[in-house]
Amino acid sequence: MGPLYVVAGVLHFVVPDLYAQIIPPFLPAPLVLVYLSGVAEIAVGVGVLIPRTRRYAAWATIAVLIAIFPANIYMATSMVAVDGISGGDPSPLIRWGRLPLQGVLILWAYWYTDSGADGA
Numbered sequence: 001m002g003p004l005y006v007v008a009g010v011l012h013f014v015v016p017d018l019y020a021q022i023i024p025p026f027l028p029a030p031l032v033l034v035y036l037s038g039v040a041e042i043a044v045g046v047g048v049l050i051p052r053t054r055r056y057a058a059w060a061t062i063a064v065l066i067a068i069f070p071a072n073i074y075m076a077t078s079m080v081a082v083d084g085i086s087g088g089d090p091s092p093l094i095r096w097g098r099l100p101l102q103g104v105l106i107l108w109a110y111w112y113t114d115s116g117a118d119g120a
Contacts, residue, residue, distance in 0.1 A: 001108060005045030005061065012038025018084045024074040040064045048112055058112035065106050072098045 012019055016034045023030035044064055047057025074080070076095040 001061075001112065002045045002047075002049035005041045005048070007045075009038045009041030009043075009045060012041065015084060018082065019071075021080060021082050021084075022071045022075040024070050027070070037064065037068055040067075048109075055113055058109045061109035061112075062106050065102055065109065069102055072102055 012034050016031055016038075019034040019037075020030040023033055027033060040060070041064060044057045044061040047053045047060065050057075075082070075090075076092075076099055079092070079095070081089050
């Protein structure tokens with residue numbers, strides 16, 4: 001799980017405009033939020049790789065996933081055209097499919113809150 005979040009976080013710095021497009025308009029400073037969420041994803045990704053911080057990082061991962069959920073809802077409900085995605089704009093199936101996937105990711109992170117959870 002750790003490398004997944006590190007890569008996702010780095011992508012926030014590589015293609016920030018892509019992520020800024022799905023920030024709901026009621027939130028301020030989309031680009032700042034993209035960078036902050038990128039830092040958070042990198043931090044939790046590294047954190048779950050370290051046994052000493054794994055449990056705390058897993059809880060932080062859940063918090064990050066909840067915090068970014070409004071962007072996924074906005075992307076699904078607004079049908080905003082996302083410029084710059086390889087393969088074109090996501091289909092409605094992908095847009096709506098991200099919502100339950102967020103639940104799966106939360107459950108995956110929750111598994112790491114158990115101090116006996118192995119691997120990252």
